[in-house]
């Protein structure tokens with residue numbers, strides 16, 4: 089099945105025709121996803137062998153539009169589809185692809201990302217979880233932290249140190265970790281906004297077998313994962329007014345997957361609520377509030393135009409430019425400005441949660457969730473270093489650990 093010749097109109101009509109022939113809202117969700125995977129419409133930009141059709145990004149977007157128009161569920165959202173499957177496609181062996189791509193696409197298995205450690209966040213390459221050879225497997229000890237969704241995931245995309253006698257970037261290996269085994273303990277953390285999205289994950293003689301990429305090549309896998317992570321999308325809204333077994337199951341699945349991310353809109357500052365709040369609380373004529381709202385809108389619009397420019401460049405086949413890091417910094421600025429304006433508008437009432445609070449506590453949740461946006465996926469300071477070094481060509485930050493065995497590096 090070669091589809092390289094197709095144009096947008098042909099893709100649109102073929103997807104529509106295929107959906108008409110196959111979609112039945114009464115079918116189980118997994119059955120529908122299997123049909124999608126077999127037809128290649130599940131992940132149209134992926135290779136034909138792996139649930140795709142090898143289409144360009146622009147044609148892939150046409151497929152997504154057509155599926156939205158027909159109101160049919162797609163593959164599951166979250167870490168598995170956005171990070172792990174693309175990384176296994178790029179770096180995994182045929183055996184790993186065979187075992188994990190399709191069940192991830194059909195929603196049979198779920199994933200979490202096991203990278204950060206108490207002493208290795210920004211300095212991820214300084215990680216100290218240790219995997220030691222044990223016959224044809226590896227024995228794992230150490231600790232991860234901030235692992236989103238680890239309490240419910242079936243598998244983890246894990247980075248562990250396998251060689252302490254080479255420099256820090258060289259001794260890391262990426263593994264597939266089965267989460268449900270005796271040596272893995274997951275402890276949820278409670279955040280200041282009341283949610284429990286993250287976990288500490290402890291390894292005590294846990295076992296891993298499957299290496300992703302090369303032994304000692306974990307840093308390459310980590311970089312590929314982080315590149316996908318910068319594109320990790322906010323969950324799109326689900327359609328309302330849907331009926332049938334497949335949608336019921338899709339909604340239940342989405343509710344569970346999105347649970348750790350429920351507060352992410354508040355983390356982004358909710359600029360969409362600012363004007364209506366100013367009007368509702370009688371602050372829209374206050375000149376200082378108006379100025380601050382104008383600043384917020386200025387920031388939001390310029391960030392949106394920058395993202396659109398980046399999307400157009402990608403669609404035209406250009407290499408990713410500085411927009412990724414600039415966009416990440418822009419989202420921090422927007423979130424902070426939005427939280428500031430919300431506080432100005434709300435006054436002391438913006439500190440209350442519980443019954444009778446503003447928008448049922450949403451305004452308060454914004455204040456205590458916004459700090460996360462400048463940390464997740466690489467802190468602002470790290471983004472600025474990336475811009476300085478890779479885009480502006482400034483000298484690299486000194487790193488005393490380069491060229492010496494990791495066991496001799498002073499850590500902690």
Ligand SMILES: Cc1cc2nc3c(=O)[nH]c(=O)nc-3n(C[C@H](O)[C@H](O)[C@H](O)COP(=O)(O)OP(=O)(O)OC[C@H]3O[C@@H](n4cnc5c(N)ncnc54)[C@H](O)[C@@H]3O)c2cc1C
Nearest residue numbers: 201202203204209210234235236460463464465466467469
């Ligand atoms: C919402 C959210 C979701 C997350 N999900 C996951 C997940 O699913 N899986 C996962 O593995 N991790 C996850 N993380 C962890 C995240 O990747 C780390 O928190 C982040 O990389 C920062 O690391 P750290 O917390 O150890 O801070 P540190 O690295 O200790 O940084 C502390 C401070 O020092 C600054 N700093 C550190 N190094 C430098 C430097 N070289 N130059 C200048 N300043 C520096 C930092 O900018 C920061 O202000 C998540 C975090 C958040 C907030």
